[in-house]
Each structure stands twice: as structure tokens, then as C-alpha cells.
Amino acid sequence: MDVTEHKETKPHKHWADITAPLHVYKYSNVYDNSFYKLLKDTVKSYLDRPNKLTYLTHRTSFTHNDKRHHIISHKQNTREQEVIYDLTAEKGWWNQTSDTVVDWSWNTLKNSIHPVFYHHINYFKDKEPIDKNWVPHRLHLNYLPYQSYLHPHVDMADQFFKTPTCKTARARSLTFYLHDHVEGQGGELYSLSGYIYEPKQNEAISINGNCAVHGVNSNMSKDKKPRLAFTVRWAHKDDLYLPGSPEKSMWSIDFPI
Numbered sequence: 283m284d285v286t287e288h289k290e291t292k293p294h295k296h297w298a299d300i301t302a303p304l305h306v307y308k309y310s311n312v313y314d315n316s317f318y319k320l321l322k323d324t325v326k327s328y329l330d331r332p333n334k335l336t337y338l339t340h341r342t343s344f345t346h347n348d349k350r351h352h353i354i355s356h357k358q359n360t361r362e363q364e365v366i367y368d369l370t371a372e373k374g375w376w377n378q379t380s381d382t383v384v385d386w387s388w389n390t391l392k393n394s395i396h397p398v399f400y401h402h403i404n405y406f407k408d409k410e411p412i413d414k415n416w417v418p419h420r421l422h423l424n425y426l427p428y429q430s431y432l433h434p435h436v437d438m439a440d441q442f443f444k445t446p447t448c449k450t451a452r453a454r455s456l457t458f459y460l461h462d463h464v465e466g467q468g469g470e471l472y473s474l475s476g477y478i479y480e481p482k483q484n485e486a487i488s489i490n491g492n493c494a495v496h497g498v499n500s501n502m503s504k505d506k507k508p509r510l511a512f513t514v515r516w517a518h519k520d521d522l523y524l525p526g527s528p529e530k531s532m533w534s535i536d537f538p539i
Contacts, residue, residue: 284310285410294474294495301436302449302493304473307410309486312458317401318484322460324398325423325512328364366421366512367395370441379526380519387417395421403514406456411488416452416516424457426469426509432498434474437491438515442523448492452518455491459483460510468502469509481511488516 290303313321369375369387378386391400403418419441426432436448443451463469463480471479471487474495479487489496501509525531 283312283409286310288477290473290475290477290494292475296474300449301495302490304475304477304494304496305490306477306479307488308479309406309409309488310482310484312405312484312486321398321402321458322483322510324396325460325510328366328423329425329510364423364425366399366423367391368422369417369419373528376525376528376531378524380522380524383417383519383522383524384414387419391418402458406486406514411454412456412516415519416454417519417522418514418516419522420515422513424509424511424513426498426501426511428501428503428506428508431468431500434495434497436493436495438517441492441515441517443517443521444523445521451492451521453490453492453521454488454516455513456486456488456516457511457513458486460512464503466502467504468500469498471496471498481509 286308288304288306288308290305293301293303312318369390372390374386374390375383391403399421403421406412407414407416407418437455438451438453439448441448441451441453443453445451457471459481460483461469461481462483469481471481498509503509
């Protein structure tokens with residue numbers, strides 16, 4: 283695997299007070315052909331399911347007949363997405379501290395997610411800039427249909443950090459691509475400062491997505507096929523808000539029934 287790094291010197295002039303310069307690591311030729319095919323087939327098998335909607339993204343809940351219920355699926359930015367796991371939606375997450383969350387997370391994932399996805403996150407846990415102190419707290423599949431796009435945004439706005447702002451947390455979005463870019467047909471990731479990434483299958487990029495504004499332009503594939511990728515959200519254990527017990531939380535945490 284080949285690793286290259288790109289770091290902008292300053293954020294876009296209109297967003298300098300609330301964002302940070304984009305910092306990208308690109309990983310090329312990640313897997314051999316055999317495992318890449320297995321990973322791609324696994325992603326496709328999940329997307330062939332009838333429900334490709336996000337769950338628990340905003341912890342939306344309501345009360346009906348004196349019972350508390352959670353809305354467990356919805357569309358996000360009109361884009362279909364399927365969450366493979368979200369550790370922050372697990373009750374056990376709120377019993378962790380910065381000293382326990384790493385071991386708890388890996389033990390939970392090892393016993394709950396598809397082995398192919400577990401192999402993937404395990405493979406990247408020691409790849410720069412990730413190390414043993416980072417937690418892969420969420421994985422979701424990206425499905426960008428024909429003519430769809432992602433407007434400029436930052437990631438993890440719903441994540442609880444103990445840093446002064448989400449921008450200052452050590453967090454990264456690692457996206458693995460399952461298609462090749464075709465010139466003139468869109469699907470590029472871009473920053474407002476001018477960086478453009480043209481996706482390539484069996485390639486991944488890691489960005490400081492929680493503080494660098496980025497987007498994806500319209501998928502204008504001539505054959506009208508979706509763009510396929512999946513993203514793992516990583517955060518440094520010392521920047522996560524982890525009270526050690528729900529009773530010690532600054533917020534009243536309402537768990538699914």
C-alpha cells in the first residue's frame with residue numbers, strides 16, 4: 283500500500299473562523315484482488331437489502347401511550363445510506379472512559395460486525411495518522427445515486443466531544459472507494475479551498491472531516507449507476523465525551539426500548 287499526504291496551509295477565506303485547513307492522507311492499492319473483491323461483494327450484499335436508510339443518526343425519539351420510542355431509520359440529506367454500526371448508539375458506550383473505551387470498542391466490534399468489515403478497520407488502526415489511541419466509532423455505506431451530490435459540510439456534528447468545539451477534536455473520516463472516477467461524470471470530493479480528489483477503486487482517503495469543509499459534486503454517470511464507497515469515523519479516545527456512567531452525564535440520555 284502506498285501512502286501520500288496533502289495538507290492545505292489555510293482554510294477557505296470565508297470559513298476561516300469556524301473551519302480548519304483540509305488534511306488528507308491517501309492510501310493507494312490497499313488490498314490484494316481477492317480481498318478487494320470480497321469487500322466489494324459484501325458492500326453490495328448490504329445495499330441489495332430493501333432498507334438503505336440511516337439509523338440513530340440524530341437520536342430522534344418520541345413518546346406514545348406513555349412509552350418512549352426511537353425513530354430508527356430516516357433519510358439523511360435525501361441520500362440513501364446504511365449504517366453498519368454506531369458505537370455511540372450502544373448503551374455500553376456511556377459507561378466507558380478514555381481508559382476503557384478502546385478495549386471495549388474493539389471487543390464489541392469483534393463480536394458484532396461482519397468479519398470483512400472488522401478486518402478493514404483492524405487493518406487501518408495502525409496506519410498514519412491513526413494509532414492505538416483512536417476509536418472507529420461508526421461505519422456507514424455511502425450510496426450516491428445518479429444526479430445526487432453532497433453539499434459542502436463538516437462531519438460528526440452530532441458526535442459528543444469534550445473539546446471546546448467539534449472543530450478542535452482529533453477526529454477523521456476514512457472513506458474507501460469501490461469505483462473509478464470517469465472524467466466529466468462527477469463524483470469528485472472537493473474542498474472549498476480547491477482540493478479535488480478523483481475516486482479510484484481499492485483506494486482510501488482519510489480527512490479531518492469534522493473541521494474541514496468538503497463536499498462531493500453531482501454523480502453524472504452516463505450509465506446512471508450509483509457511486510459506491512463506505513466511511514469509518516475515527517476519534518481520539520482522549521477527545522471523546524465519556525462520563526463513565528449515564529448517571530454522570532451532563533445530558534439525560536434516553537436509550538432505545
